Amino acid sequence: MALLQTSLIWVTGLIALAIIIIVSITFVVIYSSPRDRSLFVSVVTVLSLTSLLATVCLLPLDIALVSSTTDNTTGDKKKWADPDTVNNILLSLKVVYYLLYSLDAILCILVIPFAYFWYEEWDIDSTAGSRIRGAFKYTTGFVCLLLVLFLVGFFVPVAAQRHGDEHYDLDFFKRLLLDNRGERALTFIVGVLLCLGTMIYVVYTGPGLALFPVSLIKSIPAISITSAEEARDALAINRERQRIIEAKNAGGSPLSPKDRKELESLQREERTLTRKQRLAEEGGNKWVLKVQAALRPFKLLLGLVLLAISTLLVASMLITGIDKIKYSECGAKCGYILTDVNILNPINWIFVKASKVFPIDYVIILLLVLFFFVSTVVGLAFIGIRFLWIVIFKIRSGHTKPQALLMGTTLLTLSVLAINYGLTMFVAPQYAHFGGQKYCTWPMNEPGVVRDCTTHPDYLFPCSASAKGPAASVCTPTVVSTFINRITLNYPFFGVFAFWSQFAFMGLFFITMLTALIRTPKMxxxxxxxxxxxxxxxxxxxxxxxxxxxxxxxxxxxxxxxxxxxxxxx
Missing domain, CATH: 1.20.5 (Single alpha-helices involved in coiled-coils or other helix-helix interfaces)
Structure with missing residues (x-):
């Protein structure tokens, strides 16, 4: 039974991996510029996108596997879920996580920079050898950076070496303090990448979470052209309006700011209408426009639903942030770790209720993870790759340069770590830590009373980090929550930075949403x-x-x- 359940979950993960590979290839084909396409850059981009999407989608798999070990009707471990079996499941998950995190770090720090400089080294007189030598030369700095991070993580003091008066009372967190120096070094590197990814998460995912639904709501164009005749009529009206404005300012007098702005808008619209007329006459976009017109009501409805979901997500994050500030036992010393959900978190509550019906909660968490990732891509497309206010590259369908693809993939790879942190520690902290697991609190010392939570579900409670005694052996935390808690416990400065960055994320979300609702995002x-x-x-x-x-x-x-x-x- 154990083999059947766990194998089924792993097979689902492999199917998702196959879909991820197809999605990655499709993404590169759609966004890369055909004129500048490079086979080597495309292969590196597909590999990097596959790795980071697999890392994102491993969280639902993690939750599904640990939740499968507990019988939520009795609050006990299933018969097949003995300690050795559970440890084997956790070990396999841990190996996959470390492999993916290590692969993400190597791709982000070494392989992608090498591909970037290899492409930049091309000129009419270059050879394959000269390009490789040049790429290695510039990538040496990133190799040194990786070695420095590993050495610092290997020797830097951790929380396990804190003074005797700075201890934690919870056995759950005591087990997370590291003694293995190799694992400590990897944890430190991931912590550094987590901080870098958090900045990407704040700048791109926050606005993208607002722009994605608003762009669907306001994507209904002001001009809907389905035929060449309609295009000609609209073009005639446009040119007549331009003639009226120009006639009002005849005689050489300068245009007023209002007229100048309207005239510029009409001129832009004229160019668009001219293009639409040409395409309509050629018949190339006739069916596309009809399909778009038919799908507009559904896009509007989807945009409204996603806007409500994104607002609920950010509201849940705000509630969790307040909960952590008020009830965290150790505060900044451990990165504001929270043992129990003390204030009702709507998203967390929905997941706990959905866990009663398999596999609704797993489907929802997978969609939620993908929603955050797609929002990051949308934010990247809207904002572009910038240095302060200077746009370096733009991400556009069919016009993205290879350098932009590589840099965009690097930013997405870094943001994955922050997305995992945000979902695990803020959006649904209790569910992301223990899934749908529950334990029975039936009084153990009542004489003549048989312990039976099946007929008394009021004694069943969701697992949490504060569970003690027999309940602690029932509740198995997810591997990703253990890893993130280990980072914040051993290196609290990483946890503090990631914690307060969530409030910047929420602030940018609300500012972007209000601005986008007032001012229509125009193409x-x-x-x-x-x-x-x-x-x-x-x-x-x-x-x-x-x-x-x-x-x-x-x-x-x-x-x-x-x-x-x-x-x-x-």
């Missing part, structure tokens, strides 16, 4: 048209280059076939 039509103009210009330049090379070969008396290369048709 940058000028940017799209510039991209099209650039493509047309490059295609013309390419055709001109082919004709020039063909003419030059004619002068030299050579043909394309004899030249050993193909220039294409002109």
């Amino acid at each position: 940058d039509f000028e940017e799209q048209l510039e991209d099209e103009d650039e493509e047309e210009e490059e295609s013309l330049l390419g055709a001109t280059g082919n004709r020039f090379r063909g003419a030059w070969d004619d002068v030299r008396g050579r043909t394309n076939g004899n030249n050993g290369g193909s220039y294409g048709s002109s």
Whole structure:
């Protein structure tokens, strides 16, 4: 029975991994620029996206496996869930977590920088050897950084060496203090990456969580063109409005700020309408526009639902933050670890109730994890890759450069650690620690009374870190919660930074949501048209280059076939 249940969960994880690989490949194909596509960069990006998505989706798998060991109707461990079996399950999860975290760190610190510099080293005179040597030269700094982090984590003092008067009364947390120096070093490296990822999480995931639903709500365009005739009519109205504004300011007088702003808006709209008319006449987007028009009500409904969910998520995070500040027994000394949920957390309550019906809670937590990840991608697409106010790269469908793909993947990889922290410690802390596990609090010392929580469910309570005695042996914490608690206990400064960053996350969410609701997020039509103009210009330049090379070969008396290369048709 044990083998059947756990194997079924692992098989589900493998199926999810196969889907993740397909999603990663599709993401790279859709977003990468066809003109600049590099096979090596694409392979590295797909591998990195697969690794980070697998890390994200391992949390629901973790919760499912530990929850499967407990019978929630009796509050006891299942017959097959003896200590050795449970330890084997936890060991297998721990190995997978360490492999994925290590792979994420290596990809983020070594492989992606190498691929970035390898692509940057290309020029017309470069060779494969020179590009590899140049990439290794620049990647050496990242190798040194990784070694420094490992050595610091290996030797830095941890909480286990604190003074005698600074101790914890809970056995659950005492077991998390590290003695193994190799594991301590890896924990320190992940803690550093967690802090870096938290900054990405605040800057991109917070606004993305608001922009994603609002963009769906306000994605209904002001101009809906389904035919060439409608496009021509709308274009005629647009040009007439422009003529009226220009006539009002005839005689050389300057335009008022209001008229100038309206005229610029009409001119942008004219360019868009011209493009839509051309596409409608060609018939290339006729069915696409009809499908989009049919799906608009569903997009609006989905946007409203997601906005309500995101608001509820942030409200739950705020409640947990207040709970931690007020009731954490050790405060900043342990990263504001909380033993019990003292204030009702709506999301946590929903998960505990959903755990009664298998597998609703696992499906919900998987969708929630993916919602946070997609929100990060949306925030990255809206904000772009920036240094302060300077936009370095933009993430756009079909126009993302290889360097932008690699940098964007690095940011997403770092944000995964922060997403795990936010879900485990803030969104649903009790459920993320113990899943749907429950323990029986039936009085053990009543003479003549048989302990039976099946007929008395009032004695069943969700597992928590404060469970003691027999309940402590029933409640098995998830591996990810143990790992995060270990980081915050041994290196409290990581926990304090991650804790207070959640409030910055919430603040940016509310500011972005209010701003987006008041000011409609518009698509940058000028940017799209510039991209099209650039493509047309490059295609013309390419055709001109082919004709020039063909003419030059004619002068030299050579043909394309004899030249050993193909220039294409002109």
